[in-house]
Amino acid sequence: MTPPRAPSWWRIYRGPLVLLAVVLVAPWLPWGRFGYLVPLLQLAGIYTLLATSLTLLLGMAGQISLGHAGFFAVGAYTAGVAATVWHWPSGVAALAAVLAAGLVALLCGGMVLRLRGHLLALATLCLGVILYELILKSSLTGGAAGLYDLPEWRVPGRLGAGPAGGFYLVWGAAWLALAWLAHLSASPAGRALRAVRDDEAAAAALGVDVFVLKLKAFVASAMLAGVAGVLYAFVHSPSYLGPEEFGLTTSVLLVMMAVLGGLNSPWGGLVGALAVMALREGITLVADQCGFSGAARIEQLVYGLILILLLTRAPQGLVPLWRRVCCRAGDS
Amino acid sequence: MTAFLQIEEARRRFGGVLALDSVSLELAAGELTALIGPNGAGKTTLFNLVAGALAPTAGRVLFQGRPVTGAAAACRQGIARTFQNVRLFGGMTVLENVLVGMGGHGFWAGALPWPAGHRAETRRRRAAYFLLERFGLDAYAERQAAGLPFGVQRVAEIARALAAGPKLLLLDEPAAGLNRTETRQLELLLRQIHREGVTLLLVEHDMPLVMSLARRVVVLDCGRIIADGTPDVVRHDSRVRAAYLGGDAHG
Ligand SMILES: Nc1ncnc2c1ncn2[C@@H]1O[C@H](COP(=O)(O)OP(=O)(O)O)[C@@H](O)[C@H]1O
Ligand SMILES: [Mg+2]
Numbered sequence: 061m062t063p064p065r066a067p068s069w070w071r072i073y074r075g076p077l078v079l080l081a082v083v084l085v086a087p088w089l090p091w092g093r094f095g096y097l098v099p100l101l102q103l104a105g106i107y108t109l110l111a112t113s114l115t116l117l118l119g120m121a122g123q124i125s126l127g128h129a130g131f132f133a134v135g136a137y138t139a140g141v142a143a144t145v146w147h148w149p150s151g152v153a154a155l156a157a158v159l160a161a162g163l164v165a166l167l168c169g170g171m172v173l174r175l176r177g178h179l180l181a182l183a184t185l186c187l188g189v190i191l192y193e194l195i196l197k198s199s200l201t202g203g204a205a206g207l208y209d210l211p212e213w214r215v216p217g218r219l220g221a222g223p224a225g226g227f228y229l230v231w232g233a234a235w236l237a238l239a240w241l242a243h244l245s246a247s248p249a250g251r252a253l254r255a256v257r258d259d260e261a262a263a264a265a266l267g268v269d270v271f272v273l274k275l276k277a278f279v280a281s282a283m284l285a286g287v288a289g290v291l292y293a294f295v296h297s298p299s300y301l302g303p304e305e306f307g308l309t310t311s312v313l314l315v316m317m318a319v320l321g322g323l324n325s326p327w328g329g330l331v332g333a334l335a336v337m338a339l340r341e342g343i344t345l346v347a348d349q350c351g352f353s354g355a356a357r358i359e360q361l362v363y364g365l366i367l368i369l370l371l372t373r374a375p376q377g378l379v380p381l382w383r384r385v386c387c388r389a390g391d392s
Numbered sequence: 393m394t395a396f397l398q399i400e401e402a403r404r405r406f407g408g409v410l411a412l413d414s415v416s417l418e419l420a421a422g423e424l425t426a427l428i429g430p431n432g433a434g435k436t437t438l439f440n441l442v443a444g445a446l447a448p449t450a451g452r453v454l455f456q457g458r459p460v461t462g463a464a465a466a467c468r469q470g471i472a473r474t475f476q477n478v479r480l481f482g483g484m485t486v487l488e489n490v491l492v493g494m495g496g497h498g499f500w501a502g503a504l505p506w507p508a509g510h511r512a513e514t515r516r517r518r519a520a521y522f523l524l525e526r527f528g529l530d531a532y533a534e535r536q537a538a539g540l541p542f543g544v545q546r547v548a549e550i551a552r553a554l555a556a557g558p559k560l561l562l563l564d565e566p567a568a569g570l571n572r573t574e575t576r577q578l579e580l581l582l583r584q585i586h587r588e589g590v591t592l593l594l595v596e597h598d599m600p601l602v603m604s605l606a607r608r609v610v611v612l613d614c615g616r617i618i619a620d621g622t623p624d625v626v627r628h629d630s631r632v633r634a635a636y637l638g639g640d641a642h643g
Contacts, residue, residue: 064487064521064533066513069505243505248513251488252497258481264463265443265473266493266556276499324483 067246075327076239083231087224097341098223103296104337105230106288111317112237112329113284118315119323120250121277122257123173124181127188128314131282133195133306134161135289140207140301141200143294150211154290161286162279164191169278173271188311196303206302213294226295233291234330237284241326253277320370322377331378339363394457396421396591397442397560402451404437411437413615414451421559424582424592426606426623428599430635433612435595436476439562442466442593443473455560472558476565476595478545482538486529486548489537490520493555520555527551527581543574547581554585561585563594567601579605603627611635 087098110132117123138160142153172183195201202208214220215228244250255263256270264270293301313336321332343359374381397419404412411434419425427435440446441453444466453460460466472493481489494516496509524530527547532540537548546566553561566582567575579601586592596602602609602623609626611619613635619626626632 064517066510066517069510072505247509248491248494248496248516249499251484251492252499254484254488255481255492258483259479261445261463262475262479262481263492265445265467265475266552267464267467267495268492268497269464273497273499280499 072242072246073239076235076242079238079330080235083228083235086231087222087227095223098227099296100337100341102227102230104333105227105234106292106296107314107317107333107337108234108330109230109237109288109291110285110314110329111321111333112234112241112326113281113288114314114318115321115323115326115329116241116244116284117277117281118318119325119328120245120253120257121274122254123274123278124184124315125188125278125281126181126185126308126311126315127191128184128281128285129306129308129310130188130191131161131165131285132289132292132310133191133303134164134282135286136293136301136306137195137201137207137289138286139290139293140210143211144207144209145200150213150294153211154294157290157293158283158286161289162283165279165282166275169275169282173274173278185308185311188308192303192307195306201303202301204303206300208300210293210298210301212298229295230291233287237287238326238330241329245326249273316367320367320377322379322381324376325379327379328377331382335378336367339366394454395419396423396456397593398454399438399442400451400454402438402441402448402453404434404441404446405449411615412441412448415612415615415617416451417610417617417620419560419591419593421591422589423608424586424606425594425608425610426602427593427595427610427612428597428602429612434615435612436564437615438612439473439564439593439595442560443471443562467556467558470557470559471562472553472556472560473562474546474549474553474564474566476568478542478549480537480545480549480552482536484537485534486537486540486544487517487520487524487533489548489552490523490555491516493552494520495556523551523555542569543571546570546574547578550581550585554590558590560591560593563592563596565595565597567596567598575601 086101091097110128114125114128117125135157138157139153142148142156143150148156168187172180172187175183196203213229214225219225219228252263252268252273255266255268256273260270292305317332317336318329319332320335321328321330340359340363343362347359395418399415399417402412402415403410415438427438429435437446441448442460444460444463455466455469455471458469460469460471481492496512496516521530521533524533527550529544529548529551532544532548537545540548546569550563550566567578570578575598582592582605606623609621609623610617611626611632618635619629619632
């Protein structure tokens with residue numbers, strides 16, 4: 061064997077390039093009567109961003125967060141409040157929102173990241189609940205009533221009016237996050253994160269500043285969730301921003317997406333988010349076709365069962381499963 | 393002149409257990425010293441203090457005149473270690489394990505794709521690969537560390553520690569769990585590392601290995617140093633025989 065080189069640019073970036081092509085053509089496909097799926101895919105882009113932020117934190121650095129919807133909320137509400145209550149320009153509001161998510165993570169991470177395992181899970185869960193309650197109880201955020209008439213972001217020019225208007229913005233951000241994670245994963249910093257995940261004491265003995273690195277990963281992850289929040293507020297749902305979307309259920313759903321997609325691949329968040337969204341939509345569609353009216357009631361049930369089945373059958377997630385299937389197909 | 397490694401009246405308490413009781417020890421650069429003693433004597437604890445993984449309850453540890461403040465800082469000062477129970481990064485390949493030792497972990501620096509970063513990474517990979525080749529581990533370079541034979545993991549852990557370019561290498565029972573051939577190879581490997589100028593301090597229960605390898609033997613018992621001298625002197629010390637070789641002998 062010859063001495064190995066750094067992974068080539070092509071090897072790191074071919075995935076992101078393919079994804080970019082898909083994103084560019086997706087809104088223009090002949091969707092026909094499935095046109096309603098395009099906004100749904102746009103929401104999937106926001107969830108991809110969120111799940112990817114957990115792939116970074118949980119998959120690479122090995123630190124769980126059961127409160128990530130809280131950072132999503134900080135992003136969305138800082139943007140919303142700054143734009144509608146304080147009348148900041150939306151660009152400045154967005155920037156402030158992402159920084160706020162990072163700042164909250166920096167302050168809280170300093171406290172909770174000294175904890176491990178169950179304790180970290182509990183502490184982050186509490187953090188998420190506290191952030192949710194703050195938003196619900198505050199008068200600034202409109203409480204349960206929410207905020208109305210936020211600035212709406214679209215792609216400038218003629219494109220903005222079409223289906224791609226918001227889609228390109230959301231998926232552009234998701235794409236940047238995924239490409240960045242693919243790069244980070246192959247870099248020495250990604251290696252150090254995985255070292256921390258596998259054995260903190262051994263990583264420290266090799267010169268890795270364990271706590272500082274964990275904190276940076278936490279802040280970066282929260283800022284990604286903050287970006288998702290801004291996109292949710294200004295692109296996906298600018299007419300109304302309410303607290304429903306930011307509770308514990310969402311936090312758990314995000315962990316589910318990241319784990320289901322596969323924690324060992326930078327693509328896990330994308331695959332997990334798309335799979336969960338597709339599953340949800342698929343169940344409704346099938347129920348409608350069968351003329352079954354109680355779909356909403358059994359949806360959660362079927363959805364939960366399928367997820368349990370997937371997680372027990374493929375605990376490593378869908379990305380490795382997909383690779384296994386492809387290899388087998390290639391062999392025969 | 394400041395000593396290479398200087399441990400001054402180090403004490404370490406775990407709740408009610410006094411694991412180290414006022415240990416003072418000096419090491420000169422280029423030494424090959426063995427630290428022996430019965431189980432529970434405090435050898436691993438002493439390693440943890442020197443490597444910065446634990447802070448002393450009292451006393452201090454100076455490396456090249458500067459206090460050791462933490463594990464990552466100790467590594468940057470030039471102290472590397474292996475663990476009593478091998479602790480490779482199980483989810484990573486052997487090559488990646490060694491690469492972690494080669495540094496460049498900066499999060500923000502690694503966050504953007506600079507060409508300079510790419511070149512540095514290629515350099516690191518070359519160096520890591522040659523290190524593995526020297527240790528006869530190149531065949532395992534791309535294999536996942538978890539699940540490799542134990543002997544291979546032991547040597548890989550030493551290679552990983554050397555990747556950090558240490559001046560002082562601490563080895564905690566490197567021969568434990570190795571068969572006779574592997575122990576023989578380990579001895580050659582350690583001699584070679586020592587010849588290249590790395591100061592070695594090893595904890596070891598394998599007495600033939602200790603006696604043939606070390607020029608100086610320090611004996612720890614119940615958290616105190618009870619003997620310190622050449623292998624021959626220590627072997628015939630009556631207190632050592634009572635505490636260790638005579639009583640609950642290990643090898
Ligand atoms: N992290 C720890 N917590 C509590 N007690 C410890 C810890 N590490 C070591 N000890 C205790 O300190 C004493 C010395 O242990 P150790 O340094 O591992 O001995 P050795 O390596 O010589 O076998 C033992 O009594 C052990 O139980
Ligand atoms: Mg020990």
